[in-house]
Amino acid sequence: ETGVTQSPTHLIKTRGQQVTLRCSSQSGHNTVSWYQQALGQGPQFIFQYYREEENGRGNFPPRFSGLQFPNYSSELNVNALELDDSALYLCASSLDTGRETQYFGPGTRLLVL
Amino acid sequence: LAKTTQPISMDSYEGQEVNITCSHNNIATNDYITWYQQFPSQGPRFIIQGYKTKVTNEVASLFIPADRKSSTLSLPRVSLSDTAVYYCLVGGAGAGSYQLTFGKGTKLSVIP
Numbered sequence: 122e123t124g125v126t127q128s129p130t131h132l133i134k135t136r137g138q139q140v141t142l143r144c145s146s147q148s149g150h151n152t153v154s155w156y157q158q159a160l161g162q163g164p165q166f167i168f169q170y171y172r173e174e175e176n177g178r179g180n181f182p183p184r185f186s187g188l189q190f191p192n193y194s195s196e197l198n199v200n201a202l203e204l205d206d207s208a209l210y211l212c213a214s215s216l217d218t219g220r221e222t223q224y225f226g227p228g229t230r231l232l233v234l
Numbered sequence: 235l236a237k238t239t240q241p242i243s244m245d246s247y248e249g250q251e252v253n254i255t256c257s258h259n260n261i262a263t264n265d266y267i268t269w270y271q272q273f274p275s276q277g278p279r280f281i282i283q284g285y286k287t288k289v290t291n292e293v294a295s296l297f298i299p300a301d302r303k304s305s306t307l308s309l310p311r312v313s314l315s316d317t318a319v320y321y322c323l324v325g326g327a328g329a330g331s332y333q334l335t336f337g338k339g340t341k342l343s344v345i346p
Contacts, residue, residue, distance in 0.1 A: 125277070154334070163321055163336030164278065211277050213334075223334060225277025 125214050125226035133232045134202050142197045142229045144212030152176070152218050153195040155187060156211040158228070164211055170195055171218045207233045238322045243341040252309045254340050256322030259303050267298060267305045270321045272339070278321060282307070309342075317344045 126145045134140050146153055152171045156164035166179035170189035184200040193214070199206055209230050213223035239257040246252045258267070266285050270278035282289055284296040284305070295308040309316060319339040 156334075156336075161338075163338055164334070165336070166334060209275070213277070222280045222283070225279065228275070228277050230275070 125212060125224050127210075127212050127226040127229050129229060130227070131230045131232075133234065135234050136202055136204060138202050138233075139198065139200045140202060140231060142199075142210050142212075142231070144195045144197070144214075144226060146193045146195070146214035147224050150214035150216055150224070151193050152215045152221070153189055153193065154213045154215070154223060155195070155197045156213065156225075157181070157206075158209040158211060159205075160208070167197070169218065176218055202233045204233050207231060238324060238337050240320075240322050240337065240340045242338065243343070245343045245345060246312055247345050248313055249311050252312050252316075252342060254307045254309075254320055254322075254342070255304055256307070257304050258322070258324045261302050261324050265324045267296065267302075268323045268325075268334070269294070269296065269307045270323065270334075270336075272319045272321065278336075281320075312342075312344050314344050314346060316342065318342060 125147050128143045154169040155167040157167055158164040167181050167185055168178040168187055169176045170187060173189045186198045189195045209228040211225050211228045213225045215221040215223045266283055268283040269281040271281050272278040282291055282294045282296045284298055286298050289296045297306045319341050321336050321339040323334050
């Protein structure tokens with residue numbers, strides 16, 4: 122069974138640029154959630170995708186957007202990057218949208234200069 | 235989503251049992267209590283989940299009193315590799331997504 126994978130592992134961007142982060146779900150999982158974790162803080166929920174549709178969103182502006190593909194892999198896109206977007210971005214997959222256990226990937230470390 | 239309060243940090247010696255208590259006074263009837271472990275620069279890892287009384291698995295036990303306003307994660311005989319941040323979360327499946335709400339967690343340091 123393959124776990125959750127994310128790419129790239131690290132990324133450096135400049136303010137105003139756009140970035141796309143990728144996530145491959147664990148085999149058989151149809152739900153993907155994205156989280157942002159600033160240094161020293163707990164992860165903060167960005168949004169969740171279930172069967173290619175957004176299924177809930179946290180307190181993040183519209184420049185944070187996502188996609189889920191038919192194979193349940195997912196992308197997180199961030200436009201007009203700001204310095205405060207520097208963080209660890211985590212993807213988690215689960216069997217369904219309920220209280221199923223969420224399995225996290227290793228994350229992508231984004232640095233915005 | 236219910237707010238949780240847990241100690242910022244704890245120290246323990248190797249081989250000891252560690253108990254981390256989490257307060258969640260506003261827990262709702264359909265909320266479950268879940269604990270995650272996170273090592274630096276890694277994603278959180280599910281440890282245990284429960285609704286009431288006691289739950290035990292191969293790595294930990296979770297004690298939940300009858301009023302469910304708190305819970306205690308118990309790690310038996312910790313080792314250096316248990317040094318990590320431990321998060322207590324409460325939440326349940328409602329309409330829409332099931333989002334995990336993390337606090338700042340408890341940083342556990344295991345001392346040789």
